[in-house]
Amino acid sequence: MxxxxxxxxxxxxxxxxxxxxxxxxxxxxxxxxxxxxxxxxxxxxxxxxxxxxxxxxxxxxxxxxxxxxxxxxxxxxxxxxxxxxxxxxxCEARLDNVVYRMGISPTRSGARQLVGHRHITVNGEMVNIPSYSLKPGDKVGVRERSKSMEVITNSLTSGATNKHDWYEFNRSSMTGTYIQHPTRDQIPENxxxxxxxxxxxx
Structure with missing residues (x-):
């Protein structure tokens, strides 16, 4: 990769x-x-x-x-x-970016590694392609056997998740939903x- x-x-x-x-x-x-x-x-x-x-x-x-x-x-x-x-x-709909936005990883490069190492699921199926493009309604989660990983638990507990209206995320279950494609004013990048x-x- x-x-x-x-x-x-x-x-x-x-x-x-x-x-x-x-x-x-x-x-x-x-x-x-x-x-x-x-x-x-x-x-x-x-x-x-x-x-x-x-x-x-x-x-x-x-x-x-x-x-x-x-x-x-x-x-x-x-x-x-x-x-x-x-x-x-x-760009925002890429799986690695959404994993980062949800707070599962503190950086996009870390999120890319989590996806590539098969720790992330989409609609219950393991996906290891960081560039995978999510569609509205897709469910993103941490693989069951990966939920105890220190890098993931530290990311979710060390700081507040950057909440945006175009996705939902439940920290306790480590699952979220990509609700819709963000509008330009919902994308914080300069x-x-x-x-x-x-x-x-x-």
Missing amino acids: ARYTGPKSKVARRFREPIFGPDKALERKNYPPGFHGPNKRRSKQSEYSIQLLEKQKAKYTYGILERQFANLFDKAQRKMGITGELLLQF IKEQLIVELYSK
Whole structure:
């Protein structure tokens, strides 16, 4: 299963946002990485550069590689509706993202690992594909034999679940329901999806 395994702090500093979660390196060095540090004179970014950075930020945020992301954009473009909003909806509907949103894992990369290691079920059946696209009404849960795993119990007890209206989750049973695709205002990520649409439309 291909995934990004490079330095995450440098990526977060490039976008000046904690896209992989809380990052002490980002707090200490809130400027882009590079040899000259904060004193380097930054040249004015072109329109293409700004659009490309926004696409890269979305890819890193959701842990999606280039080909997968391009396929999601094609899917969004073919469907009736606002392409940019549909693109983010498809990203949010990924199984690994929903596992993260429900609080079963504190990070998307951790959620991807739980799915890949067969700890998550959809409608009672084990699913080990992180990119599996959920449909409204799908039931997501932790496999019975995996409910005592320390990484899962710690995630559910260490902090409050980020509750959103488009899914439900019961901590005691470790099961939830993907109610509906989220609208744009229900997606908290700081992504300017219109820039991505403009990039792919060139």
